[in-house]
Amino acid sequence: MKRYDYLIVGAGLFGAVFAHEAVKRGKTCLVIDKRDHIGGNIYTKEVEGIQVHCYGAHIFHTSDRHVWEYVSQFTEFNHFVNSPVAVYKDELYNLPFNMNTFHQLWGVVTPAQAKAKIQEQIAQMHIVEPKNLEEQALALVGKDVYEKLIEGYTRKQWGRECKDLPSFIIRRLPLRYTYDNNYFKDPYQGIPKGGYTRIIKKLLEGVQVCLGVDFFTEKGALLAQADRIIYTGMIDEYFGHCYGPLEYRSLRFETEVLDMGNYQGNAVVNYTDYGVPYTRIIEHKHFEFGTQPKTVITREYPSKWEQGAEPYYPVNDTRNTELFNKYEKLALDEPKVLFGGRLGMYRYMDMDKTIGAALRMAESELQYTAARS
Numbered sequence: 001m002k003r004y005d006y007l008i009v010g011a012g013l014f015g016a017v018f019a020h021e022a023v024k025r026g027k028t029c030l031v032i033d034k035r036d037h038i039g040g041n042i043y044t045k046e047v048e049g050i051q052v053h054c055y056g057a058h059i060f061h062t063s064d065r066h067v068w069e070y071v072s073q074f075t076e077f078n079h080f081v082n083s084p085v086a087v088y089k090d091e092l093y094n095l096p097f098n099m100n101t102f103h104q105l106w107g108v109v110t111p112a113q114a115k116a117k118i119q120e121q122i123a124q125m126h127i128v129e130p131k132n133l134e135e136q137a138l139a140l141v142g143k144d145v146y147e148k149l150i151e152g153y154t155r156k157q158w159g160r161e162c163k164d165l166p167s168f169i170i171r172r173l174p175l176r177y178t179y180d181n182n183y184f185k186d187p188y189q190g191i192p193k194g195g196y197t198r199i200i201k202k203l204l205e206g207v208q209v210c211l212g213v214d215f216f217t218e219k220g221a222l223l224a225q226a227d228r229i230i231y232t233g234m235i236d237e238y239f240g241h242c243y244g245p246l247e248y249r250s251l252r253f254e255t256e257v258l259d260m261g262n263y264q265g266n267a268v269v270n271y272t273d274y275g276v277p278y279t280r281i282i283e284h285k286h287f288e289f290g291t292q293p294k295t296v297i298t299r300e301y302p303s304k305w306e307q308g309a310e311p312y313y314p315v316n317d318t319r320n321t322e323l324f325n326k327y328e329k330l331a332l333d334e335p336k337v338l339f340g341g342r343l344g345m346y347r348y349m350d351m352d353k354t355i356g357a358a359l360r361m362a363e364s365e366l367q368y369t370a371a372r373s
Contacts, residue, residue: 003225004030004208009215010232012040013351014341016203017358018230023206025366030225031204032213037197038204041312042351044195048257048294050285051195056251056300056312057268057282058196061189062352068188071355074202077190080287083181084268084280088148095270096183097145098176105144111177118142118175136167141175152274157302158249158315166317191287223336228365232341234311235327243326246346247319248311252301254278263295277301314346338365 006022008015011033019029037043041055059082062068086093094100102114121142130136133154137146150173154162158169192199215222215233223229231238236246267286271278278299285295305311314320324346331339340361342349349357 003227004028005226006030006228006230007032007222007226008230008232009033010040010230010341011035011038011200011204011209011211012232012341013042013200013354014344014358015040015230015232016200017355018340018362019207020203021359021362022366027366029207030222031207031209032215032222033209033211034214036211038209038211039197039200042196042200044197046195047284047296049292050290050294050296051288052255052284052296052298053196053282053287054253054255055310056253056298057280057287058351059184059189059191059287060351061184061186062350063186063188064352064356065188067352067355067359070359071199071352074199075192075194078193078288080191080267080289081189082183082268083266084183084270085266086149086153086270086272087276088152088272091148093149094181095149096174096176096181097141097149098181099179100181101145101149105148114177118145130167132163132167133165133169134162136170137162137173140170140173149272151272152276153270153272153279155274156277156279157313159302159304193288227336229337230361231337231339232344234343235324235331235339235346238337238339239327239330242330243323245307246323246327247315247317248305249313249315250303250305250309251312252303253298254301255296255298258295258297260295261291261293263297311343313348314342316347320346 005027006029008019008029008031011031015031016038019031022029042058043054044051045054059080060071060077084095086095093104099111099114102108102117106117108114108117118141121144122139125138127135127139130139137150151162154165158165234246264281264283266283268280268282270280278301280300282298282300283295284298285292331337338361339345340357341354
């Protein structure tokens with residue numbers, strides 16, 4: 001049985017970056033994943049000549065020049081800018097909340113007019129100390145923006161009434177008093193040409209990868225093969241849910257190929273009306289300005305997470321944060337194991353933050369092992 005310096009559980013972005021850095025320093029790695037493909041949730045595959053984001057839209061954006069230069073070693077990015085559109089009943093709005101949105105809502109044309117309208121609505125609320133998400137949103141953006149663009153979408157996303165969600169989820173709601181539909185302010189953004197899977201393949205060059213492997217089913221044999229473990233799965237599952245399961249939100253995707261060149265004219269269209277069961281429709285070809293004769297769309301349905309379902313979003317409310325802190329203490333006492341990634345660290349992380357966290361862990365860990373040897 002071959003031995004490795006590192007067993008990396010999860011062939012997603014975090015695990016692939018760590019493996020790449022370890023191999024560069026002469027370490028041997030075995031990467032496993034229970035899925036039948038690499039890439040985790042940023043996995044893309046080609047359908048009708050279109051790179052399909054199989055687990056929801058992923059738009060790379062960062063303000064970290066070091067991370068941008070790092071990931072650019074493995075791919076060339078196009079100049080895609082995320083400018084989603086929101087549909088509420090039969091009304092259409094630009095996102096993020098900006099002067100186009102405010103003109104569509106109230107017919108205002110200047111920033112002063114928009115600010116006055118929003119402040120007028122906020123003043124009518126008389127909310128001094130917001131006690132929940134609903135009150136927090138109303139105190140930040142007023143009644144119209146909240147009811148048409150926040151309430152229904154949020155209820156679908158989290159599966160709860162907004163008044164039952166903690167206020168800290170949206171402590172900030174950016175209001176932009178410019179006619180700018182660029183969702184992100186980061187100076188570096190785009191979509192990798194040819195999809196995200198190419199990045200992971202390059203990161204994992206020279207690394208032993210085994211797919212369709214369940215860590216918990218093969219745990220004994222796998223642990224015997226490695227000196228150290230990088231675990232990117234659910235931290236509570238690693239410890240057998242001994243304190244009880246952490247809470248997550250899941251997603252369900254319905255993808256179809258349409259015999260037309262253009263379905264909705266935009267990569268991402270959000271549906272903010274609670275009566276529409278999905279939160280958004282993704283038309284994948286627009287991420288790469290595609291001109292293929294057919295198109296591929298995906299409807300995204302938030303769903304309750306249950307054992308066996310895919311966990312997408314940690315629910316970082318007070319109860320779950322306290323529960324995670326207990327698991328984190330257990331993790332600190334695991335001498336051979338480091339926990340990383342969205343599930344191992346129980347936090348939502350954009351791709352750039354995931355890369356940054358993996359690079360920091362690799363630097364710290366590999367310096368430590370070098371010093372120890």
